[in-house]
Amino acid sequence: MQDNHLPTAELQALDAAHHMHPFTFGAELAEKGARIITRAKGVWLTDSEGEEILDAMAGLWCVNVGYGREELAEVAARQMKQLPFYNTFFQTSHVPAIMLAKKLAEIAPGDLNHVFFNGSGSDSNDTNLRMVRHYWDLKGQPERFNVISRWNGYHGSTMGGGSLGGMKGIHAQGGLPIPGIHHIDQPDWWSEGGDMSPEDFGLARAQQLEEKILELGPETVAAFIAEPVQGAGGVIVPPATYWPEIQRIVKKYDILLIVDEVITGFGRTGNWFGSETMGITPDIMTCAKGITSGYIPLGASIVSDKIAKVIDEGDEFAHGYTYSGHPVACAVALENIRLLEEEGIVERAGKEIAPYLKEKWEALVDHPLVGEARIVGLMGSIALTPNKATRAKFKAPGGTVGYICRERCFANNLVMRHVGDRMIISPPLTITKAEVDILIERARKSLDETL
Ligand code: PLP
Numbered sequence: 001m002q003d004n005h006l007p008t009a010e011l012q013a014l015d016a017a018h019h020m021h022p023f024t025f026g027a028e029l030a031e032k033g034a035r036i037i038t039r040a041k042g043v044w045l046t047d048s049e050g051e052e053i054l055d056a057m058a059g060l061w062c063v064n065v066g067y068g069r070e071e072l073a074e075v076a077a078r079q080m081k082q083l084p085f086y087n088t089f090f091q092t093s094h095v096p097a098i099m100l101a102k103k104l105a106e107i108a109p110g111d112l113n114h115v116f117f118n119g120s121g122s123d124s125n126d127t128n129l130r131m132v133r134h135y136w137d138l139k140g141q142p143e144r145f146n147v148i149s150r151w152n153g154y155h156g157s158t159m160g161g162g163s164l165g166g167m168k169g170i171h172a173q174g175g176l177p178i179p180g181i182h183h184i185d186q187p188d189w190w191s192e193g194g195d196m197s198p199e200d201f202g203l204a205r206a207q208q209l210e211e212k213i214l215e216l217g218p219e220t221v222a223a224f225i226a227e228p229v230q231g232a233g234g235v236i237v238p239p240a241t242y243w244p245e246i247q248r249i250v251k252k253y254d255i256l257l258i259v260d261e262v263i264t265g266f267g268r269t270g271n272w273f274g275s276e277t278m279g280i281t282p283d284i285m286t287c288a289k290g291i292t293s294g295y296i297p298l299g300a301s302i303v304s305d306k307i308a309k310v311i312d313e314g315d316e317f318a319h320g321y322t323y324s325g326h327p328v329a330c331a332v333a334l335e336n337i338r339l340l341e342e343e344g345i346v347e348r349a350g351k352e353i354a355p356y357l358k359e360k361w362e363a364l365v366d367h368p369l370v371g372e373a374r375i376v377g378l379m380g381s382i383a384l385t386p387n388k389a390t391r392a393k394f395k396a397p398g399g400t401v402g403y404i405c406r407e408r409c410f411a412n413n414l415v416m417r418h419v420g421d422r423m424i425i426s427p428p429l430t431i432t433k434a435e436v437d438i439l440i441e442r443a444r445k446s447l448d449e450t451l
Contacts, residue, residue: 003038008048011036022157035410040067043428043435045415053413056425056439061231061263061379062294065339066430072295072332072339079331088117088325096330103337104302107272110281114308117325118299121262121288122156125225127301128258128284129160130319132223135256135307138314144222148212151183154232155225155260155286164225167232182216184208186230187238190372190383190391202239210249223256223283228274231263231426234419235381237374243278256283256307262299263379266290267340267429270350270377277376283307293336298329340429349378349429356433360440361425367447369401378429384421384450394421401450408446416443 005011012033021029036048043066045053058064065072079096086094101115116131118124129147136144149155151166162170163177166186171177185192185208193201213221224246230236250257259282264274268290271277275285284307288299303311311317323329340346354377361380362373371385384401386392394401402418409416409423417424427439 003046003048003050005038005048008036009033011048042066042068043431051413053410053415054427054435054439054442055415056427056443057415057417058426058428059294060289061268061426062289064266064268064290064429065293065336065345066428069293069295069339072293072335075331075335076296076328079328083327086327087322089320094325094327096327096334097325100325100330100334103334104287104300107337108285108302109273109275111305112282112285112302113305114303116301116303117330118288118301119297119321119323119326120156120299121260121286122158122161122299123321124262124286124288124299124301125155125164125258125260126158126160127299127319128223128225128286129164131284131301131303131307131311131317132256132258134314134317134319135310136222138310141219143220145180146182146216146221147180148182148184148209148216148221148224150186150226150230152186152188152233152236153183153225153227153230153260155227156262182212184212186233186236187242188230188234188236189239190374191234198239199241202241203245205238206242206245206249209246210252213249213253213255218253218255221253221255223258224250225258225260227260227262228264228278228280229269229376229379231379232419234422235374235376235379235424235426237376238278243280247280258282258284258286260286262286262288263290263426266293266337267346267349268377268379268426270346270354272346291336292329292333295336296326296329296332297323298326298333345429353429353431353433353436354378357431357436360436364440364443364447367444369405369447369451378431379424379426381419381422381424384423384447405446405450408449409442412442412446412449414439414442414446416446 015034016030037045038048039046045055104115105113118127149164153166155161155164163181166183187205189198189201259275261273265287269277283304285302292298358375361375364370365373369384370382371388372383399420402421406418
């Protein structure tokens with residue numbers, strides 16, 4: 001295919017003049033000019049100047065099957081021709097939504113057998129928030145209104161999702177959090193564990209949940225929501241003691257557990273779901289991103305038998321989006337799951353690529369700037385520090401060095417994200433060992449240039 005577009009400088013000027021970017025400082029972008037991506041294949045992006053860039057972020061943690069899969073485009077085109085849209089409101093349904101719900105019920109853990117479709121991860125978490133409160137209303141316990149989540153967790157940027165998340169920068173804009181959302185600390189041992197062992201720290205952080213429940217009154221708490229492994233917060237892999245203790249506590253107080261698998265779902269942690277990797281049994285699972293490998297927007301709340309029964313037998317659940325169960329998105333998701341399954345992409349990523357990447361990634365700690373490397377499956381991060389022994393922070397404002405490193409990566413044709421002074425990877429699950437080698441070589445070069 002021939003690229004046929006305006007010159008890069010003209011595109012950048014139009015972009016700055018008319019396009020408002022998410023999570024971007026607009027004036028800075030206007031001055032620098034956006035890098036314009038025009039095509040992609042496998043793990044490789046091509047920009048408007050013809051440069052090839054290794055995308056170690058799979059877009060935004062989502063292109064699990066890699067770029068350029070014709071099968072997904074063909075399925076989308078076929079579905080658009082046959083039935084481009086129909087809603088699933090008011091006693092109608094359609095084949096793609098039915099078949100995808102069935103498939104998700106098969107692959108989701110435990111008794112998560114019911115699917116409410118949404119348009120994204122954020123609005124899936126809005127659905128979850130309303131659903132758990134409605135559930136307790138229907139159970140005759142309307143005072144169970146509070147939902148507990150974690151500081152530095154990420155659950156989206158809508159009013160509900162942004163409130164459930166614990167990102168203070170998001171809360172500072174637009175009147176978040178909304179009422180009834182409460183936060184406890186995250187289980188980031190390396191950054192916050194001090195002299196404690198990871199095991200003791202994991203227990204202590206989980207026990208904050210019990211403290212918060214007791215502070216609010218157990219009879220007022222509807223649910224706890226968390227990511228199995230925090231992604232946007234910096235790939236925070238909790239100590240082994242954390243999740244068992246969380247599960248003991250939610251069970252003790254009969255509190256619903258919402259596990260946000262928007263990043264960790266569909267193979268990212270080496271298993272189909274992060275819940276399997278971390279040994280979690282959720283009541284509701286949030287999915288988006290990898291459900292379609294990002295080829296088209298789709299979110300899903302996958303719900304247990306227990307909750308679905310109460311919701312289905314109650315009043316009308318007065319909630320839904322025009323695009324809940326969009327037929328084209330559902331058809332693409334089904335095909336995406338078929339590729340992940342039939343080509344053994346999840347299995348290969350977990351068994352072959354994850355151990356190889358782990359060895360190379362963890363070896364980056366020999367670099368003078370790197371204090372810690374952590375990784376689970378195909379999601380990893382490294383902490384940049386001026387002093388490994390003390391885990392010190394840089395004198396420059398938080399995130400400055402991470403930002404410089406990200407810029408160096410970009411200049412070296414590698415996409416890594418920075419979260420403060422942490423560098424993140426989450427490549428397509430289809431990455432090869434040879435491409436892992438290129439990723440590591442470019443990361444090392446960029447770290448050298450950041451010093
Ligand atoms: N939940 C988690 C764990 C996420 O990482 C994200 C996005 O990164 C979201 C929710 C929000 O998803 P979306 O951006 O599709 O609204």
